[in-house]
Every structure is written in structure tokens, then in C-alpha cells.
Amino acid sequence: MNVFSFDNTFEGLLTLVFECYSRKLFPDEILSGEGSQSILFGSTTDIVTDDRKAERVWNGIVSRSSEDNAHRIYRVFLAGLPDTPLLLVKYIRVIIDSTKNEETNFSLPVVVEVNKLHQKVCREAQRIHMFTRFQKTVEGSYYASYAPMYDVLPLCIPHFRDRFADQPWIIYDLKRNYGFLYDLKTVSRVVFDDLKVNSQNGQLHASLQSEDEKLFQRLWKQYFKSICIEERRNDKVHRQFLPKRFWKYLPEKGVL
Amino acid sequence: MISESSLEKLKILAGAAKYDVSCASSGTKRSNTNGGIGNATAWGICHSFAEDGRCISLLKIMLSNYCIYDCAYCYNRKSNDIPRTSFTPDEIANLTIEFYRRNYIEGLFLSSGVLRNPDHTMEQMVSVVKKLRIEHRYNGYIHMKTIPGASQQLVTEAGRWADRLSVNIEIPTENNLKILAPDKDFKSVLEPMKMISTGILESKEERKKYRNAPLFSPSGQSTQLIIGATNDTDHTILKLSSALYTRRDLKRVYYSGYIPVNSYDTRLPALITPPLRREHRLYQADWLMRFYGFRSDEIVSTESPNLDLELDPKVTWALRNPHLFPVDVNTADPLMLLRIPGIGTKSVQLILMARKHNRLNSSHLKKMGVVMKRAQFFITCNELRSQNVQDLKPEIVRQLLLDKKSLGSDASVQLKLFYPMMPALK
Numbered sequence: 247m248n249v250f251s252f253d254n255t256f257e258g259l260l261t262l263v264f265e266c267y268s269r270k271l272f273p274d275e276i277l278s279g280e281g282s283q284s285i286l287f288g289s290t291t292d293i294v295t296d297d298r299k300a301e302r303v304w305n306g307i308v309s310r311s312s313e314d315n316a317h318r319i320y321r322v323f324l325a326g327l328p329d330t331p332l333l334l335v336k337y338i339r340v341i342i343d344s345t346k347n348e349e350t351n352f353s354l355p356v357v358v359e360v361n362k363l364h365q366k367v368c369r370e371a372q373r374i375h376m377f378t379r380f381q382k383t384v385e386g387s388y389y390a391s392y393a394p395m396y397d398v399l400p401l402c403i404p405h406f407r408d409r410f411a412d413q414p415w416i417i418y419d420l421k422r423n424y425g426f427l428y429d430l431k432t433v434s435r436v437v438f439d440d441l442k443v444n445s446q447n448g449q450l451h452a453s454l455q456s457e458d459e460k461l462f463q464r465l466w467k468q469y470f471k472s473i474c475i476e477e478r479r480n481d482k483v484h485r486q487f488l489p490k491r492f493w494k495y496l497p498e499k500g501v502l
Numbered sequence: 503m504i505s506e507s508s509l510e511k512l513k514i515l516a517g518a519a520k521y522d523v524s525c526a527s528s529g530t531k532r533s534n535t536n537g538g539i540g541n542a543t544a545w546g547i548c549h550s551f552a553e554d555g556r557c558i559s560l561l562k563i564m565l566s567n568y569c570i571y572d573c574a575y576c577y578n579r580k581s582n583d584i585p586r587t588s589f590t591p592d593e594i595a596n597l598t599i600e601f602y603r604r605n606y607i608e609g610l611f612l613s614s615g616v617l618r619n620p621d622h623t624m625e626q627m628v629s630v631v632k633k634l635r636i637e638h639r640y641n642g643y644i645h646m647k648t649i650p651g652a653s654q655q656l657v658t659e660a661g662r663w664a665d666r667l668s669v670n671i672e673i674p675t676e677n678n679l680k681i682l683a684p685d686k687d688f689k690s691v692l693e694p695m696k697m698i699s700t701g702i703l704e705s706k707e708e709r710k711k712y713r714n715a716p717l718f719s720p721s722g723q724s725t726q727l728i729i730g731a732t733n734d735t736d737h738t739i740l741k742l743s744s745a746l747y748t749r750r751d752l753k754r755v756y757y758s759g760y761i762p763v764n765s766y767d768t769r770l771p772a773l774i775t776p777p778l779r780r781e782h783r784l785y786q787a788d789w790l791m792r793f794y795g796f797r798s799d800e801i802v803s804t805e806s807p808n809l810d811l812e813l814d815p816k817v818t819w820a821l822r823n824p825h826l827f828p829v830d831v832n833t834a835d836p837l838m839l840l841r842i843p844g845i846g847t848k849s850v851q852l853i854l855m856a857r858k859h860n861r862l863n864s865s866h867l868k869k870m871g872v873v874m875k876r877a878q879f880f881i882t883c884n885e886l887r888s889q890n891v892q893d894l895k896p897e898i899v900r901q902l903l904l905d906k907k908s909l910g911s912d913a914s915v916q917l918k919l920f921y922p923m924m925p926a927l928k
Contacts, residue, residue, distance in 0.1 A: 376547055379605060405543075477775070
């Protein structure tokens with residue numbers, strides 16, 4: 247059994263593909279970085295990330311399929327499920343080994359699987375666009391936190407940056423403990439050790455919230471209640487579109 | 503300016519606006535300009551979902567729920583004894599900005615009862631929109647209702663600032679409108695609609711010549727029809743929608759199942775629950791017209807003027823036209839693929855791409871998201887021929903599709919036991 251391990255970065259995964267081809271040896275299992283799964287039998291091949299090798303694989307994918315497809319592979323990588331790297335290596339092999347562009351060959355199970363996962367990742371990113379709720383802080387900046395299912399925050403930043411260009415903001419991933427901070431000029435990645443946030447509902451500590459923050463949350467909650475037509479009540483559809491795992495972060499569904 | 507007292511106003515004026523079903527925030531793509539706030543994405547974003555399952559994308563609010571009209575179907579009619587209040591233009595602009603900055607909403611949907619006269623109301627509404635665009639440098643989405651009977655000048659002004667304008671027809675035929683809304687007539691509704699569509703066309707032409715010519719209602723116009731408050735058939739309704747789509751170039755026609763808000767009024771039917779099923783079927787039919795290349799007279803006709811409530815309009819169309827099936831998914835042209843029950847626009851795209859690589863069979867189709875329980879009777883693919891609508895007769899297929907227990911992959915196996923037991927089907 248061929249077992250490979252890599253540092254769980256996207257460049258690392260591409261390097262891994264490069265190494266596979268140069269050794270003519272393809273993985274049956276891939277271990278990612280910090281996860282300390284121990285292998286009982288056999289040894290693992292550790293891959294050292296090399297940006298030049300990664301770039302060659304990236305260019306190979308682009309030339310054999312399309313730039314869109316290369317970006318799609320990146321987005322699927324963000325899903326970060328235990329078997330995602332292996333799925334992607336299989337997919338990249340299909341793309342590289344064929345002389346035709348196989349990215350639209352939906353009769354191959356691996357192509358369908360990658361596209362399904364891609365859709366899930368994009369949907370999660372879309373949900374961050376939808377369900378992010380900023381709280382105004384005493385200093386006049388805006389803070390929001392979430393625990394998305396996949397690591398989709400990087401995909402959402404361009405949208406927030408364009409939309410909220412005139413207000414400083416922070417969006418923080420509580421599950422992966424990192425976030426992005428916008429200071430009216432640039433967006434940078436940040437990690438906070440002593441975040442004064444209630445992890446149960448993503449609310450900032452009251453002393454950090456601006457004076458009228460609670461009022462606007464109440465106004466929003468009131469609006470949410472008033473806009474519903476009782477005669478048409480449909481809890482099933484409501485839950486389907488607004489997944490329960492988001493409720494605790496939404497002022498209209500609790501918090502107060 | 504926004505304070506505790508705004509809570510009560512918001513409660514009344516959002517509650518008054520909720521019967522307007524439009525919520526789209528799509529159709530305009532605009533980047534934020536330097537130093538301003540907000541942008542508009544081409545596909546629109548929902549920000550929450552109310553407990554009735556409807557999406558909340560915009561702050562849907564009335565400027566005022568005072569109204570000089572007395573339309574029988576309207577909750578805000580003059581003769582209803584309900585709490586009345588108004589927001590000032592400043593209050594609405596501030597509330598919109600505060601909600602927008604917190605990412606609660608995608609933009610503003612502004613409506614109003616008619617105060618004094620249509621022009622006065624329209625002026626107030628335009629002032630809200632102008633405040634947002636100029637004072638607050640707001641680039642997000644704005645949908646504005648046009649008050650029936652408003653002057654050309656005000657409609658033109660509104661179109662300059664808003665992303666979408668809409669006038670609600672509400673009642674699909676003029677006679678019924680006259681009965682239920684004596685203060686209104688078709689002309690007062692259709693005139694502004696015409697002004698908007700001319701405005702949009704003119705602006706499009708101008709912008710071909712000068713790139714910076716002003717936009718006019720860039721995401722088009724929409725309207726709403728109330729379903730089930732009158733005896734109008736689905737045929738009448740869909741014919742009207744179809745005409746609006748083709749001749750007035752509307753982006754959307756919304757259908758709103760009548761909710762008995764004024765049950766005391768004897769001009770209206772006594773409904774216990776809103777006709778949600780019918781509304782759903784109308785939306786399906788609407789989709790068929792807009793995205794699937796169906797004409798309204800293919801979906802309903804004078805002989806069968808109403809949609810089948812039990813089966814979706816595409817299936818009923820297919821069952822009426824069994825001679826066109828089965829369709830070979832590996833060779834059929836895209837327009838015919840779109841007409842197969844169980845295959846949607848997404849599946850069609852996937853099929854078209856995938857069949858360049860290999861011939862497709864039913865397991866491929868299933869993986870691509872085709873609903874085989876419906877499609878199986880209408881297609882052939884790269885495998886042994888199964889029983890299709892021609893072999894089985896449409897009545898039997900109808901019964902099979904209705905009987906949930908018999909659905910699934912083994913439907914055709916069960917059929918042998920099933921067939922002799924149902925000799926006389928309607």
C-alpha cells in the first residue's frame with residue numbers, strides 16, 4: 247500500500263502529484279500534515295512542498311483542461327474532508343493522463359464526485375455571503391464570526407471587500423481560529439488568542455459593542471417577525487433554506 | 503433618529519408590506535464606487551428566510567400605510583381599522599444603511615400606501631431613494647414600487663435612481679379589477695408600465711451610443727398578480743403573463759395566492775387557506791415559459807383552462823403529447839431535452855457536455871441529477887429499452903406518477919401486477 251503524507255496546503259497537494267508522476271507511484275492513501283494517524287504497516291512517503299513543482303502541475307492542469315478547472319480544484323481542496331486529497335489526486339490524474347479535456351465528462355464517477363463537492367463548497371461560501379451578521383463595535387468597526395463547514399472564508403473576501411469598502415471589518419472563523427481584517431486599505435489574515443467573543447453565538451462582549459448595536463439587532467428581529475405571513479407558515483422550507491447550524495449566530499433566530 | 507419608537511413603526515410598516523411577494527435582488531451588477539458603500543451582484547443574495555419559507559433579501563417596507571384607496575383585496579385599504587403610521591424619508595434611509603452595513607439585507611424594497619394623491623406619494627418615495635444614492639453614497643440594490651397614476655416625470659426620475667421599478671396589476675382582468683378596486687383601472691396600471699419599458703429601451707439605445715448615458719431601472723421591471731381572489735382561470739393569467747414577458751419585456755411576474763385579509767368583504771371568495779398549490783403550479787408554468795421555451799397555449803388552453811393541481815405542468819404537457827416521446831437523450835436537440843419531464847436546465851447542460859465523451863445510460867443520468875422516476879417513461883438511452891409512455895398509455899403513466907408507492911426503479915416490474923387492476927382510469 248502506498249501511503250503519502252503532505253503538509254495540508256494546496257501547493258503541497260500539487261507537489262504530491264508531481265512526485266507521484268516522477269516516481270511512477272500513486273497513493274492508496276494520503277495523510278495530511280498535523281493529523282497524527284499512525285500507520286501500522288509499511289512506511290509513508292513524506293512530501294516536501296515545492297512551489298516550483300506545484301506551479302508545473304498547476305500549469306499542466308490549465309493546459310490540459312482550463313484555468314476554471316484549476317480554480318475548481320482549489321475550491322474543492324478547501325472542503326478539507328479526510329478523503330478530499332485522494333479524490334483530487336485521482337481527478338488530476340484523469341485530467342493529466344487524457345489528451346482530451348475530461349473536465350466535462352460527467353460519465354466518469356470521479357468527475358461527478360468532484361463537481362458535487364465543488365457545488366457544496368460554493369454553496370457554503372454563498373451561505374457566508376448570506377448569513378454573515380456584522381456587529382458594530384465601540385470603535386465603529388464591524389465584526390462577524392462564523393464556523394463554516396468548509397474553509398471557505400478566503401473565497402468570500404473579495405465580495406465583502408468590494409461591498410463594505412468604507413467600513414473597517416473583521417470576519418472570523420471560530421472553528422479554524424483565523425480570520426480576515428480589513429482596515430480600509432488592505433485585507434490581512436489575522437489570528438486572535440484572546441478573542442472576547444461568546445463562542446455559543448458569536449456575539450462580542452457587551453463592552454465592545456457600540457451603544458446602539460442591540461437596538462438594531464432588535465429592530466432586525468422585529469422585521470424578521472413582521473415580514474412572515476402566518477397563514478403561509480412553512481417550517482420545513484424555512485429549515486431547509488436556513489440550516490439550523492447557523493441559527494445561533496443570527497440575531498433574528500435567537501441571541502437576544 | 504432611529505430609536506425605540508422605531509420598533510413599533512417597523513412592526514406596522516413591514517407587516518403592511520409583507521403581502522408583496524417580490525424579493526429578487528438580481529439583475530444589476532454594479533461595483534462599489536470609490537469610498538461609497540455597497541454593490542449589487544448580478545445573481546442577488548438572500549440574507550435570511552422568514553418562517554413562511556420566503557426569502558428575505560431586501561428591507562421590504564412601506565413609507566406609509568395610510569391610503570386613500572379602498573381595494574377589496576388589500577390589507578391596507580382605507581376602510582380597515584388598523585394602526586396607521588409613516589416613516590420619514592430620513593428614517594428609512596438610515597434604517598436601510600444601518601441594516602446594510604451589518605449585512606442583514608441586500609437592499610431596499612420601498613412601497614407605500616397612496617397619500618393624498620399618486621404624485622405626492624411618488625415624490626416622497628423618490629426622495630428616499632435619492633437620499634440613499636447621493637447623501638449616503640449607497641450603491642446597493644433598490645426596488646421601488648411605482649404608484650399607479652403617477653406622472654411621467656416622476657417615473658423617469660425614479661428609474662434614474664432605482665434598480666428595479668414595478669407596478670402591481672394584482673387582478674388579471676379589467677372587469678374584476680373594477681369590481682374589487684373601484685378607484686383603479688387597467689389604464690392607471692398599464693400606463694406607468696409602458697413608461698418604464700420605454701424608459702428602459704431608450705436608455706439601452708442611448709448607452710449603445712454613449713457609454714456613460716444614465717441607466718434607467720437597469721434590472722428591469724416586475725409585477726404581481728393575486729391568485730384566487732377572482733374567478734379568472736389559469737389560462738387568462740398565463741396569457742397575460744406571456745404578453746407581459748414578450749411585449750413589455752418584464753423580468754418577472756409574481757403570483758401571490760390570495761390570503762383572506764378582508765374576509766368580511768362579500769365580493770371576495772371565502773377561502774380557508776390560501777391557494778398555495780395553485781400558486782406553485784403557476785410558478786412552474788411561468789418557469790416553463792421563461793426558461794424552457796414553452797408557449798402559454800401549450801401549457802393551458804381554452805379547453806382545459808386550469809393547471810392540473812396534482813401533476814406539474816411539464817408532465818401534463820408530456821402526457822398530452824405522447825407522440826413526441828420517447829426522446830433519445832444521446833441525440834435529441836437541447837430544446838427537446840428541456841421538454842422531458844424530470845430533466846431541468848442544469849441536467850440539460852450536463853447531458854450536452856457529457857454526451858460528447860460517451861453515450862449515456864440511465865445510471866449516468868441519475869448521477870447527473872435527472873429525476874428518473876419521472877424521466878424513465880419519456881426517454882431512451884444507451885441501454886435496453888424500457889416501457890415508455892407510448893407502450894403504457896398516458897393514463898397509466900399518470901396513475902404511476904401519482905401513486906407514490908409504485909415509484910422508484912422497479913416501477914415497471916410492479917406494473918404487471920398493477921395493470922389489470924385498473925381498467926377504468928379517468
